Amino acid sequence: MSVRGAGGTPGGVGSFFIGFLMMCWGFYLLFQSIIVTQSFSLGTSLFHVSAFGGTASITGSMILIPLVFGIGMIFYNGRNLIGWALALGSVSALLVGVLAGLQFTLRSMSLFDLLTILVLSMGGLGLFLSSLRSQ
Numbered sequence: 001m002s003v004r005g006a007g008g009t010p011g012g013v014g015s016f017f018i019g020f021l022m023m024c025w026g027f028y029l030l031f032q033s034i035i036v037t038q039s040f041s042l043g044t045s046l047f048h049v050s051a052f053g054g055t056a057s058i059t060g061s062m063i064l065i066p067l068v069f070g071i072g073m074i075f076y077n078g079r080n081l082i083g084w085a086l087a088l089g090s091v092s093a094l095l096v097g098v099l100a101g102l103q104f105t106l107r108s109m110s111l112f113d114l115l116t117i118l119v120l121s122m123g124g125l126g127l128f129l130s131s132l133r134s135q
Contacts (some may be wrong), residue, residue: 012131019131022124029117033109039101046097060097066090 040046043059067090073083 015127016131019127019129021126022120023128024124026117026119026124027120029113030121033107033113033117034038035105035107037103037105038098039103042100044101046093046100060094063090063093074132 046060047058049056066086070083070086073080
């Protein structure tokens, strides 16, 4: 019976853990460098609908109206499928609107910081994956 290493391959346990730690630290530094901002408010336009030769904007406040009616219909009759469809559709439209309004930017950093992040994350990923393949 032979001792098997990472991924059932002979050896590679050391490079597995070193690559895993490098990869985790690099991705941690990368995610710490990303700034997330959002532009969602109930008055801004979430969706644009084209109909009859024109466009109409649907705001977050307009999506709350079917949500309120759907909740009222659910409280009146819990088995009302139209009420459930209105409520779940409105909540999902609000979630899509919030997620679509997110903006990701990379903070300013020196070239050394960027190279450190890239070498740690991609070098660690390569070392990690090479430890899993059979020799």
